[in-house]
Each structure stands twice: as structure tokens, then as C-alpha cells.
Amino acid sequence: MTIGVLGAGQLGRMMALAGYPLGLDFLFLDREAGTPAHQVAPSLLGSFTDPALLDELAARCDVVTVDWENVPAAALERLGAGTRIAPPPAALAAAQDRLEEKALFRRLGIPTNRTQPVDSLADLEAAVSAIGLPGVLKTRRLGYDGKGQAVLRRKADIGAAWDALGTAPLLYEQMIDFDYEVSIIGVRGLNGQIAVYPLNRNLHRDGILRLTRAPWRAPKVEAAAQRHVRRVLRAFDYVGVLTIEFFVTKGGVLANEMAPRVHNSGHWTIEGAVTSQFENHIRAISGLPLGATVARGHSAMLNLIGRLPDRAALLAQPGLHWHDYGKSPREGRKLGHLTVVEATAAAADRRAAALLRRLG
């Protein structure tokens, strides 16, 4: 069985490394050669919208999935004529547009922050009046890791925010005064079986995930997050892994965004859960039974951003797991991650704090 993957980044790379032991083959499609996944699996090279490449991918693969959720709808449609796509294109479409995503959350009874579409400076002024300050102006599409966002704290910020982002369709969001951020990762099999990983507590810096600790023990928060992710999985007859990020506030959780794919906050599952998110995604889309999502100990996962630290020095630490994605260094780029698994949450927290200090 051959799994096709649109996008050949680190998520695809880790899918392939998890899928090979299951006896599966992989074929990627990406614009460039030498991508993280191309280093470990064959890849078709060219545009995501090249009909000939899409037809070849469909013909050679039993199912096609994504490493990157922003694959154009036209590409998915073309692929869908020739093969099975998982997760379902409708879920990808919803996740591609922040406004649709928020509408989906509301439709499914999942609490989220207030938003309003912004297509003109007047819209923005109206949205700021209706929702209040502070708030965030965001592009509806293609934002990630804090890109495509402008924070508005005062009315005087409206002009600059509009000037920075006003060429694309936008939305204005209420800025949430949250205690902390969490994410939940669920997976649904081809037969409807659902499994959910323990809750992740996430720390972002400059809009990029720095640290995830899991399982995060917050029973009420976890129960709500679990309920919400199951609801989204069922709503789409979803197949594969789905992630939802939440703000935790005094009043409960508020859904921030969803990712219709394996997620950075789930990288700890490679060593820290019985079955990794990557293996479970591949199991799900291949029609195999899901694996146990139970945690093995207490994990901390730290992203390696911009440049890799001294590998040998860090590998000398007992039980430190190193994940290099094979990318060239660049400011703000995720190049790899580290995971440590400890017997207690306190020990994992101490190691995470020491590693955060060390990584700077």
C-alpha cells in the first residue's frame, strides 16, 4: 500500500518514519527537492496544482494525505477523482479559512472568541467598535506561526494594521486574556473508531511553539477539549489526526484554531505515548485499527528554532531524544525538536525549564 502526501516537510518525514514499520510505502509531492521527507522517501517535484503530477500521485497511491493544510481546493478536487483523500477535503477547506473555522466551532457549540470579517478599513473600524480592544487582525488564509497577524491595542493601531495586511481578506478577533494554552489531538479511523491523546500544555514565544508538556493534568479542561475534538471529528466523518488549540480562561476553554493534521504539539508522542500521532494518522488513513494513545510517563518537547544547538552536548543528557528534520538553518525556522520523558510531571518540568534556559 502506498501513501501519497502533499507537502514533504518534517510532518511528512515523521509520518514516513512511522509508516515504514507498518509495511507501507510513501510518495510525496512538493515544489522542491531535498525536503525533510524527500530525504527519506521518493517525491514528485513540482507545483501542487500541476494536473499531470496530481494524476500521477493519484494513480500511484492508495490514499493521499497532507503535510500542509493549505493545499489548494482545486488540487484536492483533481486528486479526489483518482484516489481517496484523508482527511476529508471539507475539513481541510474549513481549516484553511479562519473565518469558516470559527463559524464551524460556533455551529458545533464549541466556545470560541468573537470574530468579524474585515474587507475594508471601514470594516476594521466597525469590528474594533463591536468587539473592542485589544484584538488581532489576521489574514483569513495562509497564516502560521504568528505570520499574517497584527495586534491592535489602541484605536491608533488601526491604520498601521490595515496598511500591513489590508491586501488580503482578513478577520478581526477579540484578543483573549487567557491563563495558558492547550491543544488536544484526536484521531478517527476509517471505521469511525476515535482515540484522543492526553492534553498538551503549550508555550509559545514570538508566535512559535517553544515547549509542550504532556499529559497536562487539568481534568475539566481536558474533558471539554476531548468533547470538542470528538465533535469536530464526527461532524466531518473525519479520517486521520486532527488537532484543536484552545485558550484556557477563567470561564473555560475557547477554541483558537484547528489543524487537520498531525501537530507540533504532538511530537512528544513519538517517545511519550504508546502509539505516536504519526503512526496513528497513518493507521487511520490506511484503514488499520488505531493504536493506544496512552502516555508513557511525562513528556516535555522543545522546538529547535533557527539553528541547532550542539548535538553531542545535548545527547550526553540521559534520555534526551533528538529529532533533526534535515533543514538548513534560518531565523525563526523549525529545524528539529527535543523530547524528554520522565517518571513524574515535576521531573519533566524541571528538565524542560533547564533545557529552555540552555536553548536561550
Next chain:
Amino acid sequence: MTIGVLGAGQLGRMMALAGYPLGLDFLFLDREAGTPAHQVAPSLLGSFTDPALLDELAARCDVVTVDWENVPAAALERLGAGTRIAPPPAALAAAQDRLEEKALFRRLGIPTNRTQPVDSLADLEAAVSAIGLPGVLKTRRLGYDGKGQAVLRRKADIGAAWDALGTAPLLYEQMIDFDYEVSIIGVRGLNGQIAVYPLNRNLHRDGILRLTRAPWRAPKVEAAAQRHVRRVLRAFDYVGVLTIEFFVTKGGVLANEMAPRVHNSGHWTIEGAVTSQFENHIRAISGLPLGATVARGHSAMLNLIGRLPDRAALLAQPGLHWHDYGKSPREGRKLGHLTVVEATAAAADRRAAALLRRLG
């Protein structure tokens, strides 16, 4: 850094899958295309003795290791002129010849069974007289998984055994009345650091490993095995993973054979130890610090031989890890393995027994 590997079987495949997250590249050399390792990494195709291929491998790799210990000495010599080889060729040479191997054990004070070289029918008769019956006539070179062996129970078996094997250099070994079989896996880094995995208890059937349970709690046996493997590692200034198999008898352990490589009885370490034998071998030969060899729970590893069982049915069992090597089915061929990790040895034993029954 690029790791070269002679032989592209399942051991090489699992090395590559463990080495990619460390940021390493791989290049294999094997006679055939489509091998287990070639499915996940590039491979040069041709003979192990082709000087041009060996020179290319040496030129493209920072270090060369083996998936198969019977690489001809001439190939290692040629390679050694152009790159670093790990483990050291002297250890490979000793492991290639059962008689040298036994001599090594005796030289290092490691108890082993009695052996005598056999190059003629008269030698065999003399060996049987000296060592007694029952015994095993074995080829000195190239035997594995029970191949190249004949058991002698009575004097009348001498003729048939000689007829079956008499074309190659042989040795006659005392057959040991053992309680059970164990193996120990040690690893030595480029800087001399040594780490040893917990003891494995192994069950063979028809000369092929069927089941490994680890950690096997037998403190005296483990202490002796640890001492012996450390002695061999030091004797060769060894770099990489080394395995020694022992018979456990009333009088203590007797070394049966050594493998200068990662070993089938260490496959459980992928999920069952903090650092797998594959990762530690790659760390060692790359000059990286060794990872912790501590067990995570109690593991049972079962080989999948001849044909693969129903994957979906087995993956429905919680916590079952499936490893398919991507080989075509053939009688007696190792096609993959299963690992389960449980909180107690008793639970792991129960699952192992149930799985053994199921696999037949």
C-alpha cells in the same frame, strides 16, 4: 555525516530509521535492489568485493558499518584504506570463524563449550571421541539461523553429518545440556564509553529465534554476561553494538557465539528501552555520546517468520508494535517482528504466550 552500511537487510533498515532523527544520512551497498534498507535509503548495487563500489562507498561515507558480519576481509581492507570502519575488522574476522570465536572466548576467560576443528572424516571421528556425544558439527564460516549445522547423537550419525557438510572447513562442538538461552547486548562509543542493555532470554525453534523476553531477571547470569561482553568490547577497542549469546547451565553461562552488530534479540529495545540498540549503534560509530540502555517496562518480541499474519487483526491489540521489513514471504525467512511492552514481567509473559499460540 553519511553512514555507509555493507548489506541492506532489516538490520540496516532499522539503523537508518533510527539514524534519520539524529540528522544522519545513509548509503548502503548490497547485491540486490529493493532490499529492506534500500526501500528507505539509497543503495549502491553490486558485489561486496567490487573495488570501484567499495571505493565509492568509502569516498561518500564518513564511517562504514555492517548489516551482515560475513563481509569478506578483502572488502574491509579496501574500504579501510579510504574511510573509518566500525566495528573494527578484527572483531568481524573473529566472528566470521566459529573456531576463532571460541578461541577468543577462551583467551578472554569467557567460559564456552568444547570444540575441535574438523577437516576430515578422521578429524570428526577423533573429535567425537575426545568431546563425546551428543555434539554438533558446524561449518566454521557463514552459518546462521541453524543453517550449516548437523546434530550428532550417536556414533552412527558421523557418516551422514560428514556427507552433509564435509565440503567446508568445520568444527565439532560439545552439545550443551542447557536450562535456557540468553543474550547480552553491549555498545562501546568512539571515546571508550560502554553501556550494556538488560539481559534477554531467548527462545529458538528450528534454529531460528522465535521469542525474546527482556529484561530477564537473573542477577548472577546477567552479571556474568555483562562482564563478558565488556571484556570483548575492550579487547577489540570495539566501536558499535556487540551481542553475545550464552547457554545458561547449572554451572553458569557458556558463550555460544557473538555477533559484531545489532541483534535480533535486541529488537525489543525500539519500544522497550530508552534508546534502541539501532540508535546506540549509530551514535557509537558517529562519535556521539551513548544513550541510556535502561528498559521501559517489560518487553516481549516475537519474530514473524515465513509469512506475515493478519496485520489489522494484530494491530487491534492494544500496545502491539508491528515491524514489517518489506521482504517477500519465504519459508523460514524473517519477515518482521512484533513487540509488546507491559508494566510487569508476568503480563509480558502472558501476552508472549498468547501471541506464540496465535502465530503457530
